[in-house]
């Protein structure tokens with residue numbers, strides 16, 4: 001059985017009458033990368049603060065590595081590395097000095113400090129040159145890596161990253177996410193990552209939870225979520241042709257008569273077909289037999305963006321893409 005390393009039961013946080021987090025039940029397994037996905041103000045940071053024992057829940061419990069976050073926050077902090085959405089350093093100190101200082105605060109013995117600091121710097125990919133630079137000269141991407149090094153120096157079992165890719169350029173984001181994935185896979189690290197960037201979460205997480213207005217609407221891996229949400233939905237295939245077809249398209253009614261086809265949308269050289277079953281081979285055969293040169297066949301795969309949209313349709317779309 002999977003080992004549950006984070007266990008949230010009925011976790012709730014009220015600020016006055018406002019419910020920032022409402023009866024959250026969630027288990028995260030050892031070694032898993034879980035994405036907490038939601039728009040600004042959804043309650044992601046509040047949830048993380050309760051998991052870390054940095055704020056008390058109004059109701060419910062959070063357990064991490066078997067410790068109750070409210071009753072025993074010190075033990076939780078020993079096992080969990082937390083990187084907030086903005087990481088700060090002492091700008092007049094070098095990266096190595098910053099890291100050794102954090103290591104000292106985390107109780108690492110003095111004679112091990114430098115070796116441990118150099119080891120984690122190497123893991124996060126900060127060069128020999130960067131190690132001795134003052135952090136005032138660090139770019140946002142380098143600061144994220146150093147932030148991650150600070151989190152790793154105490155050898156945590158769980159790392160919690162709040163919006164870790166904010167303000168990093170696309171190639172930096174890609175590198176950072178693959179570093180997280182490698183760390184999790186190679187070292188069995190459990191990762192809880194909060195973000196409102198769908199594509200990034202989709203790239204790196206094993207499982208995601210969609211969190212809106214303090215409530216977890218749905219959770220699962222992308223395959224399951226998409227099956228759950230779109231099982232009733234039809235299959236979509238887009239056929240690309242060498243030449244444009246004229247509208248009205250003379251073969252449309254013949255295609256519809258195949259029986260399982262629900263809808264045909266003609267757009268220049270592209271024809272989008274929805275059907276109740278996956279009948280891609282029959283559709284391709286139809287075009288070939290009618291003498292149309294087919295240059296491409298694309299089946300619509302539902303991604304996180306579709307799943308997310310499904311939940312936000314007519315709801316709070318403007319908050320997702322601020």
Ligand SMILES: Nc1ncnc2c1ncn2[C@@H]1O[C@H](COP(=O)(O)OP(=O)(O)OP(=O)(O)O)[C@@H](O)[C@H]1O
Pocket residue numbers: 015020038039040041042043044045046047
């Ligand atoms: N100390 C507080 N007092 C009152 N309301 C708060 C407090 N902290 C957070 N909130 C409110 O709780 C809600 C959830 O905030 P939270 O920071 O957890 O959201 P989030 O999902 O992390 O969003 P963001 O990505 O913008 O940080 C917001 O409406 C916020 O205004």
